[in-house]
Amino acid sequence: MTAQLIDGNALSMQLRAQVAADTAQLKAKGLTPGLAVVLVGDNPASQVYVRNKVKACEDAGLHSVLEKYEADMSEADLLARVQALNNDPSIHGILVQLPLPAHIDAQKVIEAINPLKDVDGFHMASAGALMTGMPGFWPCTPYGCMKMLESIGYSLKGKHAVVIGRSNIVGKPMALMLLQQNATVTICHSATPDLKAMTLQADVIVAAVGKRNVLTADMVKPGAVVLDVGMNRNDQGKLCGDVDFEGVKQVASYITPVPGGVGPMTITMLLVNTLESAQRALSEKS
Numbered sequence: 001m002t003a004q005l006i007d008g009n010a011l012s013m014q015l016r017a018q019v020a021a022d023t024a025q026l027k028a029k030g031l032t033p034g035l036a037v038v039l040v041g042d043n044p045a046s047q048v049y050v051r052n053k054v055k056a057c058e059d060a061g062l063h064s065v066l067e068k069y070e071a072d073m074s075e076a077d078l079l080a081r082v083q084a085l086n087n088d089p090s091i092h093g094i095l096v097q098l099p100l101p102a103h104i105d106a107q108k109v110i111e112a113i114n115p116l117k118d119v120d121g122f123h124m125a126s127a128g129a130l131m132t133g134m135p136g137f138w139p140c141t142p143y144g145c146m147k148m149l150e151s152i153g154y155s156l157k158g159k160h161a162v163v164i165g166r167s168n169i170v171g172k173p174m175a176l177m178l179l180q181q182n183a184t185v186t187i188c189h190s191a192t193p194d195l196k197a198m199t200l201q202a203d204v205i206v207a208a209v210g211k212r213n214v215l216t217a218d219m220v221k222p223g224a225v226v227l228d229v230g231m232n233r234n235d236q237g238k239l240c241g242d243v244d245f246e247g248v249k250q251v252a253s254y255i256t257p258v259p260g261g262v263g264p265m266t267i268t269m270l271l272v273n274t275l276e277s278a279q280r281a282l283s284e285k286s
């Protein structure tokens with residue numbers, strides 16, 4: 001068997017076209033969805049990420065603001081900026097790029113964002129909403145994974161999903177989203193004694209670890225769906241995921257590549273969340 005690719009670039013293009021069309025409709029009603037991206041310091045990877053996010057907004061017709069600050073910005077000043085953005089009616093989504101410099105308490109900054117504008121879905125209120133099935137913003141990366149499963153018409157009901165990784169931004173919310181769709185979910189992490197024994201039982205595997213070759217062909221049940229969230233560099237310095245792509249694609253039914261898989265979906269879901277936030281703002285006004 002050779003797995004079919006779930007193409008994150010193609011799916012992103014479709015979804016972004018829909019965001020652009022919906023944004024045009026909102027604009028016709030006098031409201032332009034707006035995203036503020038805040039970057040503190042000069043982390044090179046973060047600079048690329050924020051540039052891509054701002055460009056994606058512009059391409060879809062959203063308003064976007066990039067606020068860049070020196071690495072020695074005080075926590076108090078950053079909290080004041082977040083507060084100002086909370087009060088800015090032209091901004092519907094606020095994203096503070098992580099990681100923040102060590103002297104700033106990232107959790108405190110996240111909690112300062114108005115949950116109604118928490119389009120990254122990292123606020124405790126957003127996490128609580130996901131856990132309890134209430135309306136709120138879902139973190140973009142696992143939300144993108146769910147869209148990928150939806151795109152292949154995959155029904156999770158009664159399936160066993162194994163999530164490798166338990167971070168607050170990927171693994172845990174991923175598990176909750178899969179659970180909400182009636183999958184039976186197992187979460188694995190660095191203290192899981194026999195990862196292979198778990199993954200071999202899985203109909204769906206999401207790898208969100210940050211280590212190359214965490215998932216190899218011998219660990220995958222024939223026909224399983226494999227989503228690779230990891231972003232690593234191989235020996236040649238090229239981007240690769242957590243999954244041994246060449247091996248696992250011989251066993252899986254569907255697989256996401258890296259690059260061109262989950263990565264582009266993350267920014268796409270940020271646009272989706274920002275649009276949704278603006279739509280909510282409009283419906284509250286009327």
Ligand code: NAP
Nearest residue numbers: 141165166167170189190208209210229230231262263266
């Ligand atoms: P993280 O916070 O470092 O979490 C990694 C998780 O992997 C932890 O829960 C850790 O377990 C677990 N783990 C580590 N070694 C393991 C092993 N050998 N077996 C099983 N589990 C193991 O990372 P993250 O933020 O979730 O990100 C994970 C990966 O996804 C990274 O490569 C990151 O760059 C990538 N990522 C990609 C996107 C995207 O847009 N494509 C977005 C976000 C993240 P413990 O909890 O026990 O330490």
